[in-house]
Amino acid sequence: MCDRTIARQVHLLLMFALSISSIHGQISYSIPEEMTKGSVVGNIAQDLGLDLKRFKSGKARIYTGDNTEYIEMNRERGVLLIKERIDREALCGQTTPCALHFQVILENPMEFYSATVEILDVNDNAPTFKKNQMKFKISESALPGARFVLEKAVDSDIGTNGLQSYTIHPTENFALKLQNEANGGKTVEIVLQKPLDRESKEHITLILTAIDGGDPRLSGTAEILITVLDANDNAPVFTQAIYKATITENAPKGTLIATLTATDADFGSYGKISYSLTNNADDIFEMFEINETDGELRLIGEVDYEKAQHLELHIQASDEGGLTDSAKVIIDVVDTNDNKPVINIMSKSPLLSEDSKPGTVITIINIQDQDSGENGKVHCLMDEDMPFTLKSTSNNFFSLVTDGNLDREKNPSYNISVTCYDEGVPSLSSSVSLTLQISDVNDNAPVFEKNVYEAFVLENNSPGLSVFSVKASDIDWNQNSRISYIMEESMVNGVPVSSFVSVNAESGVIHAVRSFDYEQIKDFSFHIKAQDGGSPPLTSSVSVKIIIQDQNDNAPQILYPVQSSNSLVAEMVPRSADVGYLVTKVVAIDVDSGQNAWLSYKLQKATDRALFEVGAQNGEIRTIRQVTDKDVVKQKLVVVVEDNGQPSRSATVNINVALADSFPEVLSEFSDFTHDSEYTDNLTFYLVVALAVVSFLFIVSIIAILSVKCYRWRRERMFYKSNANLPVIPYYPPLYADVGGTGTLRHVYNYEVCRTTDSRKSDQKYGRSCSQSIISLDNSGTLPHAQRENLISEDFDDKVSHDFMKLHLL
Structure with a gap:
């Protein structure tokens, strides 16, 4: 029962007392709330000193003056009983004392007695926080003593059963501090005790516990999530410490109340300021919102002069470095004489899963209009082209339910506006905006940018080389879109592929584990799997092919003639040989590929350069003139074999040639062919x-x-x-x-x-x-x-x- 209802009862009681000639004294009772139906409040007949026969003959009854009767009288026993369960918080809210006033009336002769039943509070409500999580970003350069305002808990109970204290755990870096406010409330803050170090601990979780004074004590908790940021040495500063504004009651939603401005001397992200409402009562959040970007404070609910003539809001300006400043907005409400429908959000879900079925209840709205008759009949409607509809459940109650399938990837949120109007002339209406966030369901698997990846790597790479990266995307949100890359196990030439390459689970960068040799392996393939963080996780895979590119890392190898230090081999050319006589052929190979294996032959040194030539492509050594008697018997050739790589590599071979017609002549001449080359030179x-x-x-x-x-x-x-x-x-x-x-x-x-x-x-x-x-x-x-x-x-x-x-x- 509200204060105005109690005041109206007292007024009626006084008027009734003046109209009755026989008025007796007043009797009071005290009972705890939540008593069961039929419980005895007191023996009214005995307490008033009346006989039960008088109760029966006088047709004793009670008058409450209200439609809701919580107390009833048993005339046969002369006692007061609980008719309906009494909830003190619903009846009186925070008003104390909370009492029910009624009258006992007897006839023949007319007698009137006043009775009061005081409803005592029972600790049946635990402290609760509006938000289960409070997030802060605090710079690691914040000095000890820095304070951060927390959202207060709310306890519907009063007195010792109400909110009494707060605790915080752990207390390694922060301590809890309470500040008294002018209105009797307390501001809850955490104070930095020990400097933060982002490099050692980037995220800190604190548990804030609100405890009441009941027996047994009840408590509520909220998480404080602190993200430690890099140094930010300039905090935002409001241009004014206190802003004042005026607004008429029942002003339309969206009305601009004030524009708050703060400045930050920092640059970049540390100089970017966001505005938010903090440390306010619950109804403030339902009536006002502030644009976090431009600081515009707007009305989103209804302001009632009869409920509050002055409103006080706390605004916080935060930069992305975690530093804050606060300002106060004092709003004076100007009264107007109107009665339009009042929209009450009975229950709402700020988050709705995208897999919710049609017909899921989002919120329940209660409409109240103090007018009567046609002026009190209210109708409601909402925006069209939305997958929602309003259904009337009972008198003045509406349910906002889903009317189709939801897809967060197409519409992550909805701003739903509900308008209610009465049938009066002129018609008065009210509206409310609901912001509905669609929560994600892991219904989309990761998708790679390509169906097949190919990468080229030069051989002789250093282990740990970043080869290339794969990239997958997931249109889901948050954890459901967090992708991890996993290399599927497979074999390459009988060896696990993990001994060749590895993949970074976070970035998808593929690194070479070993140095590749083109001569051993030309290419290999494997599969990378992208897995999101949903539950259960969804995956997709892609084929990756690594192609090894050749480098000129192998010199040509001479296969013929075979070089040996233990024996002397010479090619014999008869002196009667014709021009173009094939002396021998140098045979060489290069295990590289492509132009790195293209070989060319060149005569580097010869006893008589005018006698022999080497084929640049085939390595054939032929005579280019007729052999004469003047030509020495012993001829020594040095042939160099060179590949076409960059830089090129080469090999040389020494070839002994004898110009003789008989083998004994060759033996006599080549007996000392192995003398030092210095003597020959x-x-x-x-x-x-x-x-x-x-x-x-x-x-x-x-x-x-x-x-x-x-x-x-x-x-x-x-x-x-x-x-x-x-x-x-x-x-x-x-x-x-x-x-x-x-x-x-x-x-x-x-x-x-x-x-x-x-x-x-x-x-x-x-x-x-x-x-x-x-x-x-x-x-x-x-x-x-x-x-x-x-x-x-x-x-x-x-x-x-x-x-x-x-x-x-x-």
Whole structure:
């Protein structure tokens, strides 16, 4: 029973008392609420000092003055009984004391007695929070002592049975603090005690418990979810601490009451401000809403001057860094004389599952109009083109029910406007807006962007390399759309695919577990499964193919001729070979592929480059001219084999070639073919020096021979002119010097020369000296002319023969 009803009863009681001549005293009773029907309140006859016969003869009855009678009288027993269950909270709300006033009336003669039954509170209501969860974003740079206002709990009980205290758990970082308000209430805050560290703990959950003072004590809990954010050093600041506004009662919904403005010196997300209503009574949330973006405070319910002349709202401005500021809005309600239908939301579901069947009740609306007759008959309607309908359940009660299938993916929320109007003239109406959020059901499986994925990876990659990523999407919401990527187990060449690649469960990035070798595996395939976080989870899979790309990481390999350090292999070319004679063929392979395996052959070094050539593509070594007798027997070729990679790789092979017509000749020439390459490289230099020396000696020998010829010719001329009377030429034995001052005589030597085709095997011996001089004299010191000429001629021939032999040797 409301305060105005009680006041009206008191007024009627006074009027009735003045009209009755016999008025007696007043009697009071106190009973607890929630007593069962038929319980005895008190013996009214005994308490009033009346006889039961008087009760019967006087037709005793009670008058409540209200349609609802909670108390009835048993005239036979003279006692008061509970007629209907009494709920103190429904009857009086927070008004104290809560009492029922009624009168006891007797006739013949008329007697009037007043009675009062005080309804005592019973702890039958636990404290409750409007929201089961309170979410905060707090910067890790917040200093100890920072305060954050919490939503208060509500307890319908009063006195000691009402809300008494709050507790919070755990208390590692925060402590609970209560602040007294001017209206007698308390502001609930949590105070930061210990600095937060996002890197160690990003999410903190606190349990806020509200406890009343009843016996036994009842309590209600709410979760405080705290997200620790990175540093944010500037909090939002309202331009005014207190905003004042005026509004007429029953103003239309959507009326702009005030625009709140806060500023934040930070940039980016830390400077983005959102506005919200906090720390307000339940009816405030039903009457007002604030746009979280622009701070516009609008009316969404009805304001009744008879209920409240002044309204006080607390607005909080929060940046995305977790820092806040608060402001107060004081609204003065201007009274108007009107009676339009009052829409009461009896019960509503802010969330409705998308798989709800048609006919599911969303909310129940009660319509009250203080007018009577036609003016009190109320009709309601709602927006069209929505899958909802209003059904009348009983007098002045409507149910908002679903009228079709819901799909959150198409319409995640609905703003439903219900308008009620009476039949008066002019008709008065009221409307209310309902925001209905459609909760998600896991009815959509993840979908990959592609049906098949292909990725190319260069071989010799480093383990852990990010190859590529797969991406799937799920049109469901929140946990139902949270996708995890799982690699399905399979085998690749008898080895688990997990030893080749791995997938990041969160991002879908595929990493190489090992270094790939194109020569061992060219490609492999596996499947990735995308699984959402629903219950039960839904999955889909996609095929992924990894293609290994070749790198030039292998040098060419010489298959023929085979290189060996223990034996000498030579290719024999007959001296009669024609131009283009196939000497041998270099055979090489490269285990790489593509252009990395394209091989080219090139003659890098040769004893005689003018004699041989190598086919650039086929590696065939052929003669490019006719072999001559002047060509040395031993020929050494160095062939390089090079691939076409970037950078290119190469291999070399040494090939020994013998220019000979018989095998024994090859053996004699190649007996020392394995000498050091340094000697072979210097051989050309030595030959050039030897050729120069031989040429010099040849010229000297010619000059010497001409000189001897001239000398002999001159001596003969002198001999003829003197009639053979030449001076005696003294005799000098071999190896003896001339002591007469003419110098040492030249000695005659015999030479043995052994010559081979290899100059390194040639041999030269100095023989014994001749026992006679060039010119032999008789005892008289003279010789016949003919004998002298023969001797000189033989000596000259021997000398020339010796010089030519020496030239040939060199």
